[in-house]
Amino acid sequence: MAKKKRLKDLSLLEQIYLPEIVKGLALTMKNMFKPSFTMEYPEVKFEPGASYRGRPVLVMEENGDERCVACGLCSRVCPAIAIEVQANDTDKEKERYPERFEINMLRCIFCGFCEEVCPEEAIIMSKDYELAYTNREDGILGLDKLLVPVSELQERIQFLRKYK
Amino acid sequence: MSIWLQILISLVQILFTASIILVTVAYLVYFERKISAWAQNRIGPNRVGPYGLLQPFADVLKLFFKEDIVPHAANKPIHTLAPILALVIALSTFAVIPIGPPIYIFDLKIPLVVADVNMGILYILALTSVGVYAITFSGWSSGSKYSLLGGIRSSAQMISYEISMGFSIAGVLIFSESLRPMEIVNSQAGFMWNAFVQPIGFITFVVAAFAETNRLPFDLPEAEPELVGGYHTEYSSMKFAAFFLAEYANMIIAAGLIVTLYLGGWQIPYIENLGLSYTLTTSLQILGFFVKMAAVLFFIIWVRWSLPRFRYDQLMNIGWKVMFPLSLLNLIWVAILVMLMN
Numbered sequence: 001m002a003k004k005k006r007l008k009d010l011s012l013l014e015q016i017y018l019p020e021i022v023k024g025l026a027l028t029m030k031n032m033f034k035p036s037f038t039m040e041y042p043e044v045k046f047e048p049g050a051s052y053r054g055r056p057v058l059v060m061e062e063n064g065d066e067r068c069v070a071c072g073l074c075s076r077v078c079p080a081i082a083i084e085v086q087a088n089d090t091d092k093e094k095e096r097y098p099e100r101f102e103i104n105m106l107r108c109i110f111c112g113f114c115e116e117v118c119p120e121e122a123i124i125m126s127k128d129y130e131l132a133y134t135n136r137e138d139g140i141l142g143l144d145k146l147l148v149p150v151s152e153l154q155e156r157i158q159f160l161r162k163y164k
Numbered sequence: 165m166s167i168w169l170q171i172l173i174s175l176v177q178i179l180f181t182a183s184i185i186l187v188t189v190a191y192l193v194y195f196e197r198k199i200s201a202w203a204q205n206r207i208g209p210n211r212v213g214p215y216g217l218l219q220p221f222a223d224v225l226k227l228f229f230k231e232d233i234v235p236h237a238a239n240k241p242i243h244t245l246a247p248i249l250a251l252v253i254a255l256s257t258f259a260v261i262p263i264g265p266p267i268y269i270f271d272l273k274i275p276l277v278v279a280d281v282n283m284g285i286l287y288i289l290a291l292t293s294v295g296v297y298a299i300t301f302s303g304w305s306s307g308s309k310y311s312l313l314g315g316i317r318s319s320a321q322m323i324s325y326e327i328s329m330g331f332s333i334a335g336v337l338i339f340s341e342s343l344r345p346m347e348i349v350n351s352q353a354g355f356m357w358n359a360f361v362q363p364i365g366f367i368t369f370v371v372a373a374f375a376e377t378n379r380l381p382f383d384l385p386e387a388e389p390e391l392v393g394g395y396h397t398e399y400s401s402m403k404f405a406a407f408f409l410a411e412y413a414n415m416i417i418a419a420g421l422i423v424t425l426y427l428g429g430w431q432i433p434y435i436e437n438l439g440l441s442y443t444l445t446t447s448l449q450i451l452g453f454f455v456k457m458a459a460v461l462f463f464i465i466w467v468r469w470s471l472p473r474f475r476y477d478q479l480m481n482i483g484w485k486v487m488f489p490l491s492l493l494n495l496i497w498v499a500i501l502v503m504l505m506n
Binding site: 018021024025027028029031032034035036037038040 | 199201202203204205206207210367466467469470471
């Protein structure tokens with residue numbers, strides 16, 4: 001720890017106090033010419049990196065099917081009990097699909113456990129952070145709002161393959 | 165010159181000065197916010213109008229529509245009187261500050277000051293002292309501990325700093341041999357600005373001016389971490405706006421006073437040697453006054469966003485043990501100078 005400076009330790013110049021004021025003024029003046037950090041939000045939007053955990057979404061394959069096989073692991077692991085899955089059978093190769101898949105964004109805590117536990121890379125944390133709803137019903141997202149084309153999620157998927 | 169013409173000229177001057185103060189206050193608030201934003205690497209108000217230039221008007225409009233609350237424990241008449249007093253004093257002090265040399269229209273000599281009184285400096289000192297009452301009244305009549313503490317602090321602070329302020333001004337007066345602001349400005353022709361002739365007095369006066377206007381680093385009367393809002397804690401709506409306006413008007417007066425007493429007023433050194441036309445010289449000098457004033461105002465705001473607040477005992481120590489002796493020292497220095505020059 002740095003030793004605390006007492007009044008008697010100060011040099012004469014520091015005790016006069018005026019040079020220190022000038023130093024402080026110079027610092028603020030220097031800062032006045034630095035670019036500002038402010039991002040003018042509605043016009044300029046923050047672009048998060050791949051490690052960002054935003055709204056969880058379901059992956060939609062190129063043919064328009066959801067990748068999810070409705071195993072229910074995400075629902076099981078969710079600490080906030082925000083995910084509800086109802087499975088049904090299908091004739092396709094994956095045999096099961098989610099008939100109903102709801103994420104309650106009012107409960108979601110963005111922990112990313114659902115993404116971590118998913119065996120199919122079917123639920124992914126997106127970069128979407130604009131999550132304001134005007135009523136509670138809007139905060140519960142169904143399949144129609146959750147499905148996102150796989151091409152838009154490539155960055156996060158690559159990130160998960162590397163670091164998960 | 166008939167008496168009616170004189171009254172007419174006075175009215176025009178009053179209107180002109182009052183509008184200068186009000187417009188400057190509005191944009192002073194705007195620049196306060198802008199400069200604070202720049203100093204902190206932010207952008208500042210930029211939503212209302214181009215570059216946020218209409219922000220002050222939006223603020224005032226908001227204050228108009230606020231509810232006017234008078235606390236139950238307040239002393240109503242005085243609670244109402246205090247902001248009025250603050251505003252009246254703040255607006256009337258500017259009357260004796262000359263913004264330019266006398267101008268001549270149709271052989272009519274018009275001084276560019278509302279009241280060219282021969283005791284202008286005394287007038288200013290008297291009025292700013294009465295200004296303490298506004299703050300003390302508001303603190304006492306609000307029926308709130310925070311307000312009361314703010315009011316008491318303010319009166320103690322203003323009384324202590326008035327002494328060093330008075331003694332610094334005395335140095336200026338010895339040089340100009342007059343209390344008339346016009347003469348004080350005339351005595352600083354060329355580079356004989358008092359800021360260069362008596363730098364110690366300049367520093368003590370500027371510090372005292374900061375303390376008198378309750379600006380940081382001496383804004384103890386409204387130190388928000390300790391006293392919530394200080395003396396204006398219990399004020400809302402236009403009464404609060406009146407205090408706000410008075411505070412910024414006081415800043416403008418302090419700046420005008422610093423320019424008049426120490427920075428040569430409207431004088432531009434050796435402009436008469438350039439051989440410009442009379443009209444151009446005069447308008448340049450008036451412009452020069454406002455540029456100087458703007459620079460001082462910028463300095464006041466700049467200091468606010470650079471320095472932390474003093475502790476109350478430090479404030480009193482500086483006022484009595486440093487600023488007061490320094491202003492006396494300055495007085496001696498001026499006396500020696502005057503003796504040598506004669």
